[in-house]
Amino acid sequence: MKKKDQSRISIKDIAKELNLSITTISFVINNKAKNRISDEVIAKVEAYIEKVGYKPNSSAQTLRTGKTNTIVFMVEDISDPFFSSVAKEMEELAFDSGYRIIFCSTENKKSRAIELISMFKDRQVDAYIITPPEDFEDEIQKLVSENQIVMLFDRFYKQADYNYVVLNNFEATKKTINYLVGEGFKNIAFVGLESGLSTLFERFEGYKEAVADANMNDLSLHLNFEDVRSKKGSDLFDNFLNNNPNIDAILFSTNSLAITGLKVLKKKNLEIPLDIGVITFDDRDLFELHSPPITVMAQPISLLAKELINGTLKLLKNKNKVQNKIQIVLEGNLVIRKSSKHTEIELKRSKATRA
Amino acid sequence: MKKKDQSRISIKDIAKELNLSITTISFVINNKAKNRISDEVIAKVEAYIEKVGYKPNSSAQTLRTGKTNTIVFMVEDISDPFFSSVAKEMEELAFDSGYRIIFCSTENKKSRAIELISMFKDRQVDAYIITPPEDFEDEIQKLVSENQIVMLFDRFYKQADYNYVVLNNFEATKKTINYLVGEGFKNIAFVGLESGLSTLFERFEGYKEAVADANMNDLSLHLNFEDVRSKKGSDLFDNFLNNNPNIDAILFSTNSLAITGLKVLKKKNLEIPLDIGVITFDDRDLFELHSPPITVMAQPISLLAKELINGTLKLLKNKNKVQNKIQIVLEGNLVIRKSSKHTEIELKRSKATRA
DNA sequence: AATAGTTAGTAAAACGTTTTACTAACTATT
DNA sequence: AATAGTTAGTAAAACGTTTTACTAACTATT
Numbered sequence: 001m002k003k004k005d006q007s008r009i010s011i012k013d014i015a016k017e018l019n020l021s022i023t024t025i026s027f028v029i030n031n032k033a034k035n036r037i038s039d040e041v042i043a044k045v046e047a048y049i050e051k052v053g054y055k056p057n058s059s060a061q062t063l064r065t066g067k068t069n070t071i072v073f074m075v076e077d078i079s080d081p082f083f084s085s086v087a088k089e090m091e092e093l094a095f096d097s098g099y100r101i102i103f104c105s106t107e108n109k110k111s112r113a114i115e116l117i118s119m120f121k122d123r124q125v126d127a128y129i130i131t132p133p134e135d136f137e138d139e140i141q142k143l144v145s146e147n148q149i150v151m152l153f154d155r156f157y158k159q160a161d162y163n164y165v166v167l168n169n170f171e172a173t174k175k176t177i178n179y180l181v182g183e184g185f186k187n188i189a190f191v192g193l194e195s196g197l198s199t200l201f202e203r204f205e206g207y208k209e210a211v212a213d214a215n216m217n218d219l220s221l222h223l224n225f226e227d228v229r230s231k232k233g234s235d236l237f238d239n240f241l242n243n244n245p246n247i248d249a250i251l252f253s254t255n256s257l258a259i260t261g262l263k264v265l266k267k268k269n270l271e272i273p274l275d276i277g278v279i280t281f282d283d284r285d286l287f288e289l290h291s292p293p294i295t296v297m298a299q300p301i302s303l304l305a306k307e308l309i310n311g312t313l314k315l316l317k318n319k320n321k322v323q324n325k326i327q328i329v330l331e332g333n334l335v336i337r338k339s340s341k342h343t344e345i346e347l348k349r350s351k352a353t354r355a
Numbered sequence: 356m357k358k359k360d361q362s363r364i365s366i367k368d369i370a371k372e373l374n375l376s377i378t379t380i381s382f383v384i385n386n387k388a389k390n391r392i393s394d395e396v397i398a399k400v401e402a403y404i405e406k407v408g409y410k411p412n413s414s415a416q417t418l419r420t421g422k423t424n425t426i427v428f429m430v431e432d433i434s435d436p437f438f439s440s441v442a443k444e445m446e447e448l449a450f451d452s453g454y455r456i457i458f459c460s461t462e463n464k465k466s467r468a469i470e471l472i473s474m475f476k477d478r479q480v481d482a483y484i485i486t487p488p489e490d491f492e493d494e495i496q497k498l499v500s501e502n503q504i505v506m507l508f509d510r511f512y513k514q515a516d517y518n519y520v521v522l523n524n525f526e527a528t529k530k531t532i533n534y535l536v537g538e539g540f541k542n543i544a545f546v547g548l549e550s551g552l553s554t555l556f557e558r559f560e561g562y563k564e565a566v567a568d569a570n571m572n573d574l575s576l577h578l579n580f581e582d583v584r585s586k587k588g589s590d591l592f593d594n595f596l597n598n599n600p601n602i603d604a605i606l607f608s609t610n611s612l613a614i615t616g617l618k619v620l621k622k623k624n625l626e627i628p629l630d631i632g633v634i635t636f637d638d639r640d641l642f643e644l645h646s647p648p649i650t651v652m653a654q655p656i657s658l659l660a661k662e663l664i665n666g667t668l669k670l671l672k673n674k675n676k677v678q679n680k681i682q683i684v685l686e687g688n689l690v691i692r693k694s695s696k697h698t699e700i701e702l703k704r705s706k707a708t709r710a
Numbered sequence: 711a712a713t714a715g716t717t718a719g720t721a722a723a724a725c726g727t728t729t730t731a732c733t734a735a736c737t738a739t740t
Numbered sequence: 741a742a743t744a745g746t747t748a749g750t751a752a753a754a755c756g757t758t759t760t761a762c763t764a765a766c767t768a769t770t
Contacts, residue, residue: 021719024718032759060758393748417755418755419754
């Protein structure tokens, strides 16, 4: 019957079929028909759309309106459970609002992040949720100055006026160290990353302040991002332990660092917490199932996802209006397990004495 | 100078600026200028494009050509490390070929998968890589009959003629069970999912055949997908162990099942492998770091990602030509660790005797 | 009866590309 | 010198929407 039976139906087809103009069809589709088009016609059009299962062509809509209903979520590494679990919850929330999330990984590389942004600009995404790699503020600034909607996640630039959703890393770390001090640990080490990123920087600052408050020394090791999962990283950590035999507890600044670290501790046959207490940022099944279970400073995944999506949707809704920046700082949640309990140590010691 | 200085530059702007037609510009952009447009003009246009940083508007291209350079990757759960690590490698490979991957999670729900496919049809993605949920063959069939490019991943429909990249689950499981038999385990249990999905079905079939070959009994438990991470799942597994006290080894059919299972084993204070040997499908940091480290039947992540992308790109390239189905079956890789070694058991026993 | 206002629509332009069918001007061939 | 072929381009239509500016036919008001 139809000329091109195999391709999708368009507004034009509907208009022809119902003997109406495409304008009328468009008005009905976009709920702009009230007080303009008679109720009967509206009903007729809606019924026909329902019947044939018409769906607008989104590239045509995008071409015309400039909107894509797409939000990009650019993280360091989508296979890191912290990022992928936030991603999954965001996907869920955004879907209900008619938005799609596109995920991608920067590998913490500036050049890759620039390439990705350039590609997404071509695709006219509506908003950018970005976990910026090292040395990226200029690019963020550029994006913002081009009137794009930008939300920073996990790390931000304190001095400037951006939208962000982050953890209170400084306080979370202080709380963690204070807890260790309270448990009676005397030489608390910090294993972090060589980095200017706010997240990592603030965690280290929190550590330093808490340690100083307790009249303890700064015992810290900082690896390069690319060494964390390599032999070099393991070796550096191993040496660090050898050179500082007095260390009786460690805070790992990221979950990847903790995994590398735990492997080394295991190889060295160091018993947790008897020989060394352990705490890490970010919760994972791994830490819960570890023997002994590892105490963690957990980030509120669901809340982070919710704030990111709500914030971004709000920015989208009020685009082109003057609006306040969205700046949200959430608190971390210390989950205490056996790896950091001094009571465990005493238990073991008393057993050893009895034996 | 320009009328609309803030918006992006278009072909029209370039044509006007260089006193050429938009056709000419388009030919140069799309490398169709050879033998048609003089070398000087080509050079001039290319230089200008470079200078102003022109990038084509992709929704206009999509509207005109029907292509989006986008591949959707629909998995069960993007926060499952198995899927997210495949996703990450695919993203990398696809990027180099000018394609973008869009990830999304079905949660193994048919209705959700249908919604997602409908949305992606509106967005005219070029290809679908799908980990289908339960009872989804009709939908896949429909998609294929609409002349869409569809590649199945992880699970497939054996009787029909689809494109797929999967593990040889049957052989992988047989190999695993044969290994356990060789180690001297006598009552080997299988913990799987109640499911018609080929992956899970074949794993169970492999188990049954291997166990029968060894003249052992089928000792299996099958949970519902939604119970795996819940208390109900743990309780069912706990009861299963209580009701079958003779079990001396377990194969978990997925990594999530193993995590649930390991938590229960820990709570019950069962020692691995002394009280019970453990093997699971899929490798994760968790299994390597576990005490004792858990033996796994690992899937070849990088190879899976490579085959998926190469296969899909090939399908895209030869679209509308007659072409063979892409049907790839990869072998699993048994990584033996202490959780399944009978030598470990003997070591412990001899120690116990000496004590 | 003339005028103003309302109702129920429509025509046409535009978003930015790609591609088909054309052409003017030159060059080579008889 | 006429013709055929080639070179180097261009005009215009089309993809499927949204939206502005218009209008014909009523209805209400003076």
